[in-house]
Amino acid sequence: MINYTDILRQHNLKATPQRLAITDVLYVQGHITIESLYKVMVKKFNSISLATIYKNINLMLENSFIQEVKIPHAKSVYELTKENHSHFACEKCGEIQDIIIDLDNIINEVARTNTFKINSSDLVLSGLCKNCQQN
Amino acid sequence: MINYTDILRQHNLKATPQRLAITDVLYVQGHITIESLYKVMVKKFNSISLATIYKNINLMLENSFIQEVKIPHAKSVYELTKENHSHFACEKCGEIQDIIIDLDNIINEVARTNTFKINSSDLVLSGLCKNCQQN
DNA sequence: TATTAAAAGATAATTATTATCCTTTAAGTT
DNA sequence: AACTTAAAGGATAATAATTATCTTTTAATA
Numbered sequence: 001m002i003n004y005t006d007i008l009r010q011h012n013l014k015a016t017p018q019r020l021a022i023t024d025v026l027y028v029q030g031h032i033t034i035e036s037l038y039k040v041m042v043k044k045f046n047s048i049s050l051a052t053i054y055k056n057i058n059l060m061l062e063n064s065f066i067q068e069v070k071i072p073h074a075k076s077v078y079e080l081t082k083e084n085h086s087h088f089a090c091e092k093c094g095e096i097q098d099i100i101i102d103l104d105n106i107i108n109e110v111a112r113t114n115t116f117k118i119n120s121s122d123l124v125l126s127g128l129c130k131n132c133q134q135n
Numbered sequence: 136m137i138n139y140t141d142i143l144r145q146h147n148l149k150a151t152p153q154r155l156a157i158t159d160v161l162y163v164q165g166h167i168t169i170e171s172l173y174k175v176m177v178k179k180f181n182s183i184s185l186a187t188i189y190k191n192i193n194l195m196l197e198n199s200f201i202q203e204v205k206i207p208h209a210k211s212v213y214e215l216t217k218e219n220h221s222h223f224a225c226e227k228c229g230e231i232q233d234i235i236i237d238l239d240n241i242i243n244e245v246a247r248t249n250t251f252k253i254n255s256s257d258l259v260l261s262g263l264c265k266n267c268q269q270n
Numbered sequence: 271t272a273t274t275a276a277a278a279g280a281t282a283a284t285t286a287t288t289a290t291c292c293t294t295t296a297a298g299t300t
Numbered sequence: 301a302a303c304t305t306a307a308a309g310g311a312t313a314a315t316a317a318t319t320a321t322c323t324t325t326t327a328a329t330a
Contacts, residue, residue, distance in 0.1 A: 014276060014327055034317085049279045054318065056277090070205035072257050088251055101245060107260065110236060115265035116223055122207050123258045125242065130250035149296055149307060169286085184310045189287065191308090273330080283320065294309070300302085 002027060011063040018045060022056055023080070026066060031077040031087075031096040071096065072126055086123040092132035099125070137162060146198040153180060157191055158215070161201060166212040166222075166231040206231065207261055221258040227267035234260070 004023040005015040013019060021044050025037060032040070038053050057078060060066040069077050071089045077096055088097040103121055111118050139158040140150040148154060156179050160172060167175070173188050192213060195201040204212050206224045212231055223232040238256055246253050 009328095016277065016327070018278070045278095047279070049281090050317095051280080051319080052278055058319090068207070070207060072203070072205060072255075088249070088253075090251065091254065097251070099245060099249065101241060103241070106236060106238070106241065110234060110260065114223070114234065116225065116232070116260075117263045117268055118223075118260045119226065119262040120207075121258065121260050123256065125245065125251075125253045125256050127254040128252045133252055144297095151296070151308065153309070180309095182310070184312090185286095186288080186311080187309055193288090271330105274326105274328090276325105276327080278323100278325065280323085281321085284318080286317070287315080289314065290312085292309105292311090294307105295305105296307080297305095299304075 007065075011060075011065050013059060013063065013065070018048060018052055019056055021045070022053070022060075026078065026080050030098070031069065031079050033075045033077055035075070037078070069096070069124070070122070071124060084120075086125065088125045088127070088129075090129035090132055091126050092128055095129050097129070142200075146195075146200050148194060148198065148200070153183060153187055154191055156180070157188070157195075161213065161215050165233070166204065166214050168210045168212055170210070172213070204231070204259070205257070206259060221260065223260045223262070223264075225264035225267055226261050227263055230264050232264070 004020055004027075008015045008019055008023070018041070021041060022037065025032060025040050029036075029040075034053060034057065037057075038048075038050055041048050041053060057066070061068060061078075064081055066078050067081050069079060069087055071077060071087070073091070074089065074094060079098075082098075085098045086101045086103075088099050089095075101123065103123065107118055107121060139155055139162075143150045143154055143158070153176070156176060157172065160167060160175050164171075164175075169188060169192065172192075173183075173185055176183050176188060192201070196203060196213075199216055201213050202216050204214060204222055206212060206222075208226070209224065209229060214233075217233075220233045221236045221238075223234050224230070236258065238258065242253055242256060
């Protein structure tokens with residue numbers, strides 16, 4: 001388990017127990033919806049306010065400490081910011097997986113043949129995870 | 136301008152003036168948020184209810200007559216369903232453009248090296264459109 | 271340990287979306 | 301062309317999601 005205290009401080013965020021727990025949940029779970037995060041957090045801090053979840057998620061988003069991932073036909077999930085990657089979303093169980101895909105060639109080609117300037121890409125593949133293919 | 140009357144009926148949707156106007160707006164504009172669609176529709180039907188917009192958008196989504204496109208850091212837009220394609224979103228002016236990108240090779244490669252089964256892909260490139268690069 | 275700005279918690283307010291209920295109408299039938 | 305009826309529209313209440321406000325608590329630093 002990583003010590004996020006310093007990392008939070010570097011982002012000018014106080015290392016409160018609630019925040020450390022949120023980062024820990026994100027680290028352990030990988031991807032989580034607001035709703036699920038709140039449920040998990042209530043177990044750890046029985047009087048935590050939903051507003052605290054939202055305020056922290058928004059602050060962390062502003063600091064690029066975390067990222068929102070918009071999933072087709074499902075609620076957004078949040079993840080700790082890491083190197084550029086894409087996502088797989090299982091349509092049945094909702095599981096989200098990180099996948100490393102090199103899109104450089106494609107993006108360069110698109111940039112070459114269009115007038116816009118590309119800064120970032122968001123790719124989500126949807127389908128069935130291994131488990132849901134069987135059951 | 137396309138006649139959507141029959142197309143709506145084929146989807147078991149009555150061809151009401153409101154619906155024809157919504158499809159026309161989608162056809163002309165390409166991509167539009169709920170909010171903007173409502174504003175445009177109020178000009179055409181001054182007593183139209185926002186509920187009518189939502190009900191129709193949801194019905195059309197269920198019928199796969201239209202699609203929702205989730206845009207990072209922005210509101211979702213809706214578009215008439217067409218052949219598979221990706222999107223470019225201008226971070227400054229919010230303009231959305233369709234782009235044709237062949238992702239088959241990439242998707243096949245990802246499928247080959249992973250355990251999940253891929254059914255669809257959603258790719259949004261973000262950056263600056265031609266106009267916003269200059270201004 | 272004292273100070274203070276930031277954060278937490280409680281909850282009100284706002285925004286987005288859906289549900290309900292009554293009226294109107296598209297589309298098929300006579 | 302009038303008749304019938306299920307579907308759709310409009311008004312608005314209800315719910316869900318998110319943000320704002322205000323008071324209390326606490327992390328960080330002196």
